[in-house]
Amino acid sequence: MDPIHQFSLSKWLPLDVAGRDFSLTNSAFYMLLAVALVALLTIVCVDRNATVPGRAQSVAESLYEFIANMVRDAAGESGMKFFPLVFSLFMFILICNLIGFIPYTFTVTSHIVVTATLALIVFFTVLIVGFAKNGARFLKLFVPSGVPIAVLPLVVLIEVISFLTRPISHSVRLFANMLAGHILLKVFGGFVVLMLGLKGFGALTALLPFAATVAFMALELLVAVLQAYVFAMLTCMYLNDALHPGH
Amino acid sequence: MAAETLNTELSHEASGHAVFPPFESRTFSSQLLWLAISFGLLYYLMSKVALPRIAAVLEKRRLTIASQLDDAAVMQAKAKDASDAQDKSIADAKTNAQALAQRARDTLAAESDAGRKTLEAELEGKLAAAEATIADTTAKAMANVDSIATEAAHAIVERLTGKAAGADVVASAIAATKQS
Numbered sequence: 001m002d003p004i005h006q007f008s009l010s011k012w013l014p015l016d017v018a019g020r021d022f023s024l025t026n027s028a029f030y031m032l033l034a035v036a037l038v039a040l041l042t043i044v045c046v047d048r049n050a051t052v053p054g055r056a057q058s059v060a061e062s063l064y065e066f067i068a069n070m071v072r073d074a075a076g077e078s079g080m081k082f083f084p085l086v087f088s089l090f091m092f093i094l095i096c097n098l099i100g101f102i103p104y105t106f107t108v109t110s111h112i113v114v115t116a117t118l119a120l121i122v123f124f125t126v127l128i129v130g131f132a133k134n135g136a137r138f139l140k141l142f143v144p145s146g147v148p149i150a151v152l153p154l155v156v157l158i159e160v161i162s163f164l165t166r167p168i169s170h171s172v173r174l175f176a177n178m179l180a181g182h183i184l185l186k187v188f189g190g191f192v193v194l195m196l197g198l199k200g201f202g203a204l205t206a207l208l209p210f211a212a213t214v215a216f217m218a219l220e221l222l223v224a225v226l227q228a229y230v231f232a233m234l235t236c237m238y239l240n241d242a243l244h245p246g247h
Numbered sequence: 248m249a250a251e252t253l254n255t256e257l258s259h260e261a262s263g264h265a266v267f268p269p270f271e272s273r274t275f276s277s278q279l280l281w282l283a284i285s286f287g288l289l290y291y292l293m294s295k296v297a298l299p300r301i302a303a304v305l306e307k308r309r310l311t312i313a314s315q316l317d318d319a320a321v322m323q324a325k326a327k328d329a330s331d332a333q334d335k336s337i338a339d340a341k342t343n344a345q346a347l348a349q350r351a352r353d354t355l356a357a358e359s360d361a362g363r364k365t366l367e368a369e370l371e372g373k374l375a376a377a378e379a380t381i382a383d384t385t386a387k388a389m390a391n392v393d394s395i396a397t398e399a400a401h402a403i404v405e406r407l408t409g410k411a412a413g414a415d416v417v418a419s420a421i422a423a424t425k426q427s
Binding site for chain 2: 050
């Protein structure tokens, strides 16, 4: 009944290295499962010689083209270098989010350390690529053109802060959405169980939270897909800044 | 829920009070390690295997479709040529047939014209012959009329007068009557 319990990690294979815990946990298992499922969909299900794709292959190809178009639209043709990164991020987050819908599973993306790591991968990629490709010109990202000189320092300060807080907003958005969604579902699910325990016609009131749970389930499904999309989309936009820093 | 109670709960493990699991820093090292392993593996698989493969499949399909469209265009051009040739031969045949029909019509018309002309000539000949016969017969008949009139006149004169009339008188009388 504890809505927080679903987020706790359990050690499935304890492993301690130099006093640090590296155990294979439920979280690690579902990360690996997500990788296996993505590999299944995009490698095993894709027949190299299929002129007419099968069902699973169509899905894989649609996802490929969807993400490829997204990268191309947001970051240009030169952004296609980062297509594997964006595709991996999108698929990993999407599958992790969707696995979380299955009862008794664990939602990897409901942990801030995971989403923050993914966001930091993007952040440092942007930083490294931005300076490697543009050198000092990358700093133009913080100096929007056409701003009066009087307010420029303030604008630059805001731009720098907004750039540095990107990984926070990037990661917290996903983390909070998944966390809140799962808590919500668990709370309403708990109401169903509690109300079913009522005597006589009282048990019928369980229908209300049950209906709410069904509705939230649909909403959360949307959120799960949407957050994966938003994460990938923002990654593309940040990469675009690294490749084309002039506003 | 039974399975979960069997497992060691990291958040409840050392300290007595429960920490909100996503903020339990002692689980971070494990999560980071396995995230690095799994995401690294995923990135490797995607960039080295999956995406190049899908790209190759899509490119191959694009080429196949393009070449088949080209083939189809060639076939279509061929079909159009064939249909043009067919149309032309039909038109030629039609012209030929029309010419043939015209010639046949002309021949038939000439033949029937000639036939008609000979028939007309024949008929005219027959008509002329018939007319000549009629004229002949009329002349003969007219001659007979003279002799009949003479005989009749002789007989009438004899009956009336009791004596024969002079032949020259009767002849002149008849001639005078015919004159009038």
